Amino acid sequence: MPRPLKMSYGDQKPPYSYISLTAMAIIHSPQRLLPLSEIYRFIMDQFPYYRKNTQKWQNSLRHNLSFNDCFIKVPRNVTKAGKGSYWTLHPMAFDMFENGSLLRRRKRFRVKQLEKDISNWKLAAANTEMVTHYLDDQLTQLALADPVRHGHVLGNATAAVTAAAAQMSPYKAAPPILPTTVTQLPVRPKRAFTIESLMAPDPASSPSEGLVPMEYGSADAVAMEKPPFNLPFNFNELAAHYQLYLPSFFYNGQYGNIPCYQKTPPLFHNGPLPVF
DNA sequence: CACTGTTTAAGCCGTG
């Protein structure tokens, strides 16, 4: 009876890549979202080997976060202090370890450059929008408290605030770099200043072309039921999570040509959870 | 300054 994932390697180096270690950390976090320091902490907690030479392996870890497409930076909410972003797994990267093994893979996970561009743009746009709303709120508060000095912003707050947001570091305005083949900017309607609404899918986005929705129980759907490695959650939960918090990667409930269940999710049978 | 993030480069190692 093989015991796949036991966290007792003592001072021996665990047989896991930095990609695997980082994925483990992210996956075992409640929100599948961790700042860099927490990724470090998880690895050091679970694997004593990584309690020494921290500067060296953490450099390698950071290299992996940047270099590998499977890891994605999620900007911090502007109202929350702290340095650095959160890190998560690309929504299509949870099955990058075939057969549930965390060991060396045959193919590394990659996404096309265009999709990277689009995702990055949307993420940055969402961030800019958060900043705009945040500053808008701040100025409004100021104006209400001291109308004599700040009342003028109430009239054209949006324009002023947008201009301010463009200048106010450290948050940059909407990214000037556009996807190579995208001709039209995705213009998002203004919406409430909450994570849920900001990150929610744009209403009435264009219909998907050439993308066939997947029926529950269809051959394709069944093919998708190949379980990822042992996860402390099920596939549906993860898909729902990403559709809620990272819709940048989805398009009408689909990612690329891969459908993501929205309404009647099928059951995915994941193996028993490794208990940390 | 310490931490975070990106990038380039070299080398190791298993597979076809």
Next chain:
DNA sequence: CACGGCTTAAACAGTG
């Protein structure tokens, strides 16, 4: 042997 996944080192910029 070439190729690709992965590791390690290091230069460097940005940020709190």
